[in-house]
Amino acid sequence: MIIAVDGPAASGKGTIARALARHYGLPHLDTGLLYRAVAATVLREELDPSSEADAVSSCSFEDYLLDDPWLRTDDVGKAASIVSAHPLVRLALLQRQKKFAHQPGGAVLDGRDIGTVIAPDAEVKLFVKATPMIRAQRRHLELRKAGLHTSLDKVLADIRARDDRDSRRSEAPMVQAPDAALLDTSFLSIDAATQRAIALVEAKVQRRGAAG
Numbered sequence: 653m654i655i656a657v658d659g660p661a662a663s664g665k666g667t668i669a670r671a672l673a674r675h676y677g678l679p680h681l682d683t684g685l686l687y688r689a690v691a692a693t694v695l696r697e698e699l700d701p702s703s704e705a706d707a708v709s710s711c712s713f714e715d716y717l718l719d720d721p722w723l724r725t726d727d728v729g730k731a732a733s734i735v736s737a738h739p740l741v742r743l744a745l746l747q748r749q750k751k752f753a754h755q756p757g758g759a760v761l762d763g764r765d766i767g768t769v770i771a772p773d774a775e776v777k778l779f780v781k782a783t784p785m786i787r788a789q790r791r792h793l794e795l796r797k798a799g800l801h802t803s804l805d806k807v808l809a810d811i812r813a814r815d816d817r818d819s820r821r822s823e824a825p826m827v828q829a830p831d832a833a834l835l836d837t838s839f840l841s842i843d844a845a846t847q848r849a850i851a852l853v854e855a856k857v858q859r860r861g862a863a864g
Contacts, residue, residue: 653678653758654773655853656766659780660815660826661729662787664837664845668780669762671846672853676760681752683763683770684732686745688723689713691731707735711744726795726802726810733814736764739823746770764818767829776856777832778849784811786838 655672659665666682673680691701693710700706722728735741746769753759753771761770767777782790788808795802818826828834833852837845 653775653857654753654771655758655760656753656771656774656777656829656832657760657762657780657849658764658766658768658778658826658828658832659762660764660782660787660818661733661811662791663780663782664790664840664842665762665778665780667842668778668835668837668845668849669760672849673760675850676853678758678760679752679755680760681749681762683745683749683761683766685718685723686748687732687736687741688728689717689720690741690745691735692717692720692723692728694735695728695731701731701734704738704740707738707741708744710735711741725798726791726800730810730814733817737817737821737823742823764826765824767832768827769824772829775860776853777829778835778852779828779832780835780837780845780849782836782838784808784815787811 653676657665657669670680690707690710690713693713694701694706697710699710749761749770753761763770767774785808788804788811791811792804792807795807833856835845835849835852840848
């Protein structure tokens with residue numbers, strides 16, 4: 653079973669995807685880390701994230717880089733949003749993601765275009781969202797816990813800018829797949845959001861079973 657979990661930054665999709673992977677015993681891939689790895693490589697090499705050539709040259713990274721804590725920082729996240737808009741970068745990482753999704757037994761993937769581009773044949777698709785302010789508050793709290801101090805207004809502005817880039821890019825924009833179930837986590841606890849996600853998956857599986 654392939655479970656595709658899409659949605660904007662700080663919507664809770666990563667937390668939900670990891671919980672679903674544990675619940676169903678499936679491998680999990682945070683595809684955003686692939687773009688963060690490209691961005692981190694660009695930054696370390698002092699290249700330009702807005703240059704498609706520079707970004708493409710940074711796509712051949714080793715898997716161990718995905719475990720680097722630096723990938724989770726806000727600076728790398730901003731650069732990742734920029735490099736992910738380059739069509740050739742998305743093409744370079746496409747097969748890596750498709751191979752993970754279609755491994756024997758299935759997988760859970762979260763990102764921006766899993767249900768529309770990477771695994772349009774996924775048995776279950778979820779689109780996780782939350783209001784920009786709620787997401788900004790979540791990210792602001794994460795940054796403060798990490799010892800990084802910035803204003804909530806700046807975090808909100810960054811969230812809105814990232815949403816705009818992700819939804820307006822020409823290649824694989826962030827959109828809800830027509831057959832994806834919508835999950836709004838704005839006013840849900842982590843446990844409640846996880847239980848709701850499991851319920852949505854179960855409902856989809858039961859519908860497929862009845863149809864089959």
